[in-house]
Amino acid sequence: MRVLLVEDHRELAETIATVLRREGLAVDVAFDGRQALAQTGVYDYDVIVLDRDLPGVHGDQVCRTLIDQGSQSKVLMLTAADALEDRVEGLGLGADDYLTKPFAFAELIARIRAINRRSGPPLPPVLARGDLRLDPALRVATRRGHRLALSPKELAVLEYLLTAHGRVVSAEELLGRVWDQAIDPFTTTVKVTIRRLRAKLGDPPLIETVREGGYRI
Template identity: 70%
Template sequence: MRVLVVEDHEELAHTVATGLRREGMAVDVALDGETALDRASVNRYDVVVLDRDLPGLHGDEVCRTLVRTGDPARVLMLTAAGTIDDRVSGLGIGADDYLPKPFAFAELVARIRALTRRAHPALPPVLVHGDLRLDPASRVATRAGLRLSLSPKEFAVLELLLAAGGAVVSAEELLERCWDEFADPFTQTVKVTVSRLRRKLGDPPLIETVPQAGYRI
């Protein structure tokens, strides 16, 4: 899952980003609206966590632009104003969810995960393939009832492959969706991560390499 955090308070932005990375998400940060739209124009995000009260280009205009351009990212709007009218207004311009400040970090994580489950087609809360089960909310993956010890990136790759439902996922998409903007596009990190994941999943093998296309469950 890849998330863009748009927040002009730099310390808060990086604190939130660090916490989300610990939850296994790939996170980019933008400190203003113009940078946010630039990032969204070149990267595919699952969720944009958007501070409504941005200086310069207001968060409302960022949200309207994302909606107008057909960006598939879900928008979770944050604001210090928490009245019902504020929430109705934010949702009215295209936000998918609304969270007033100050907020509990656990609730922010839960709302981000809930938004990703609204993908098309909608994803179940627990992903299952044969004897493999992955619960994104609790960060637990098991095979044949035994818990798998996965790194955050291994978990993210497995989650994306399971969510694809047997469709091929390219190495480029895995890199884009599971790593942040600082990932080297020429690195072998995807291949290495998939190799480690295969070993941890054990036999019979679950991940197939499709030559010149990518990987699939």
């Protein structure tokens, strides 16, 4: 899942991004509204975590612009203003969810996952294919009841392939959804990760390679 985190407090932004990345999310960071809008023009984000009190272009304005542009990204507003009016106003601007600072990471991550689930076709809380099970909330994947020791990225790739419902997913798409902008687009990371994932999933093979660089479960 590709996430854009917009937060003007640099230290806080970096800390949140670190934890979210550890959870297997692909996180880009923007430090002000202008940068956020520039980023959303280039990349297609699943979820935008938006601080409301931003210098330059205000968070409310960012939210409004995204809605006007018909953005498909889900917006989670993260702010210090917790009065009832503020929350109602924030949701009224088009935000999909609202979380006040300070927050617990468990809640932030759960909410990001929850609003992302709403974007596509309805997804079950536990993804399954054959004898493979993946619980996105607990970050646990099992095969035949045995827990698989997957890295966050491998888990994210597996999750993305499972949510594609048998559709062919290209390497570029995986790169755009599972990795953040820090990744070199000409890298073989995807191929390497898939190879490792296949090895960990064991037999019978689940991930199928489709001609011209696509994968499918």
